[in-house]
Amino acid sequence: MGKVIVCRCEDVTLEDLRQAFAAGHRDLESLKRFTGLSTGFCQGKCCAAHAGRFLAELRGGDDMVCDPTRTRPLLHPTPAACFAAIASGEAPDQEDA
Amino acid sequence: MRDRAELVIIGGGVLGLSLAYHLARMGLGDIVVIEQGYLCFGASGRNGGGVRQQWSTEDHIRLARRSVAIYRRLAAETGFNIWFRQGGYLFLSRDAVAAATLERNVKLQNSLGLRTRLLSPAQARRLVDGLDTSGVELCAYNPDDGVLFPWPVVWGLARVATSLGVEINTFCRATAIDVQGGRIVKVVTDRGAVATSRVVNAAGGWSSQVARLAGVELPNRPYRHEILVSEPLKPFLEPMVCDLADGTYFSQTMRGEICGGLSDPLEHSSLNTSSSLRFLSRMSASLLRLLPRLGGVKILRQWAGYYDETPDGNPVLGRTAGVEGFIQLNGFGGHGFMLAPAVGQIMAEWLLRRVREPLVERYGLERFSSGQLQRETLVIG
Known part of the structure; x- marks a missing residue:
């Protein structure tokens, strides 16, 4: 198989995932950290599902399911100035994500 | 999983793994590490990677200095690039009291061999292009502080320790510590039990919970600490910038991201990540106050970890009265990564050689009942 890119933001290939798996990273959180997968501009929206499916394949067996990585804000990269404008010294935000 | 070991370490973070790494290199590899999540699950995978030597107590300065020396060679020793970049740390003070603290600290740091120096706001602006120093009284700068990428440090320590006989069990939770006649005999996990006479509590934010498994009460409490990163930018920011007024800190990682956080006086103790x-709005405002030209820079991601805080801002180390074999290695309050290499090495020597170690005695759990506290005042964020 030629070079297959899974994470386009961080240039992570299928072979990178295979090597990380061989090095003992058997869950998506660990694969993410070890390869940089899902840590770029799209924050996993483009690659996490593909990586999860590939990880399930590598694990083998009938269980073609794997836990996704924890979703973190922001939904979309947003300029710091937008948030600075809403800063206030009031009580903590009660609607923690 | 092994059913017996010389030593069991609860917590596969940078402290537990630094201890395992140093012990294994000194010849004690018969160690089982128990980690409740994946490697980097706790604060060791969630911190900003800052490694500074600018502290207010002699112990912390010495430990941080020794740690930096170890970090400088760790990539070669472990085979992992830890992306350690010594761009310095720049502290900003905004009132006479904080300025006097910086002056005092710099004197102490210089007497211990650090190259820290006081800078005027104008000198600080020359160091950080675009820095807004309005309201800044005095600055302190040590060119030998730096930032690293925490994850490869954890993997590197784990890899070497494993190659020397240490067994690291991830996704494994300690459920009981069996104490009989005042001595530890076994650790029970959700994947089986390990017979052992010595257990190290290196559980960071969970250290108080782990101590309770052995019937021990620690004064440590976990506090959420939030952090964020921006999209990557061309390298432009040499030092980590720390504002003493509100605990804001930020640096540029080797990937180019601006990474930082700040203190929140309203945060109460909890296991909440x-x-x-x-946080996002307060941090953005603080960042733009210091570097107004970053207004258009996009924030990519935010997350949180724990500071395992003690009443005096110092760690809890060493033996536990009443439970023979129960060893504390926790309470690092947000700066475990800065001190872990040196503390792991000192604790390893102390455990193996069974010699008196003044540092371990000074930071023993008993100090909280005897009242011998020496407060570290430079805890940031």
């Missing part, structure tokens, strides 16, 4: 809009 959710992300808040309050």
